Amino acid sequence: MTTKEKINQIYKELIEIVGLEILEVKTLQFLQRLKKKHEEAPPVSPSQRGISVDIYQQIVEELNQKAGKQYRWNTTETKALIRARLNDGFSPEDFKKVIFIKSKQWLGDEKFTPYLRPKTLFSSKFEGYLQEWYSYQKKLDQQKAEFERAKRIERGEADPELSPEERKAQLAWEKKKKRLIAEASAEDWQDYYHKEKLFKKKAYTHGLKDPFIRNLFAYYLDKKEKENLSTKCTNNTN
Numbered sequence: 001m002t003t004k005e006k007i008n009q010i011y012k013e014l015i016e017i018v019g020l021e022i023l024e025v026k027t028l029q030f031l032q033r034l035k036k037k038h039e040e041a042p043p044v045s046p047s048q049r050g051i052s053v054d055i056y057q058q059i060v061e062e063l064n065q066k067a068g069k070q071y072r073w074n075t076t077e078t079k080a081l082i083r084a085r086l087n088d089g090f091s092p093e094d095f096k097k098v099i100f101i102k103s104k105q106w107l108g109d110e111k112f113t114p115y116l117r118p119k120t121l122f123s124s125k126f127e128g129y130l131q132e133w134y135s136y137q138k139k140l141d142q143q144k145a146e147f148e149r150a151k152r153i154e155r156g157e158a159d160p161e162l163s164p165e166e167r168k169a170q171l172a173w174e175k176k177k178k179r180l181i182a183e184a185s186a187e188d189w190q191d192y193y194h195k196e197k198l199f200k201k202k203a204y205t206h207g208l209k210d211p212f213i214r215n216l217f218a219y220y221l222d223k224k225e226k227e228n229l230s231t232k233c234t235n236n237t238n
Contacts, residue, residue, distance in 0.1 A: 056082055059095045060118065066103040067116040081122035094130055095122070101133040151211075177218040181208070184221055192220045 014023050059082055060073035071078065085095070098121055106112035115121075121129065152159055162170065193203055208214045 055086075055092050059092060059099075062096055063099050063116070063118065063121070066099050067107060067113075069116060071118060078118040078122075081118050085122055085126050088126075090126065090130070094126075097133040098122075098126060098129045101136055102129055104136075105132075176222070177215070180218050180221040180225065181214065184217070188221060188224070189217070192217050195220075 011023075018026075056079050057073040060071050060078060063069060064071055073079075082095070086092075102121055103116060106116055149159060149161065159167075159170075189208075202210060203213050206213060208217060
């Protein structure tokens with residue numbers, strides 16, 4: 001007989017002994033006592049949850065390292081804050097994420113650097129800080145995906161996100177880019193090199209061997225060609 005079948009059998013026998021109304025009242029009272037006992041139970045400690053007590057030290061050392069602090073891990077307040085968040089279901093990795101994102105945002109800011117402390121980071125705002133890390137990570141992932149896609153397009157590789165029209169335009173640009181660079185003079189390169197200050201060091205080190213610089217140079221030549229064409233059209237009109 002299964003446990004469920006045994007319970008049903010006992011329940012039927014009790015109905016016959018005390019009556020359904022009394023049994024329902026007794027069952028409700030029992031459940032209320034059980035609920036109250038659970039709510040009044042002390043918080044489960046990290047060791048009871050299968051987490052090493054060393055977790056306190058690891059978390060605070062992470063904070064000290066990232067934020068340049070010297071907090072002690074074994075103070076009553078700090079341990080209580082960490083324990084409270086662990087009891088809320090957060091993991092040690094979540095603490096590292098919060099420490100990382102808030103250090104990135106606040107470190108070096110005279111107004112907010114003092115708040116890189118256990119009292120602030122591990123407070124009831126902990127979950128909100130953790131969501132900031134997820135937003136930051138999502139943005140990084142998107143930027144990485146966009147960068148990888150740009151590199152594929154730059155290499156002329158097929159991109160599943162491109163429509164047939166976009167792919168056709170890509171191939172046309174690749175063809176035009178080769179022509180522009182082939183027809184470019186040394187003066188064109190020097191002119192671009194001196195104008196594009198942002199890429200000066202990279203351009204000087206790698207020149208057109210670097211795909212990124214080569215692509216930017218091609219865009220510069222394309223713009224220059226269009227400007228020359230526009231000037232000729234204007235002169236012819238006059």
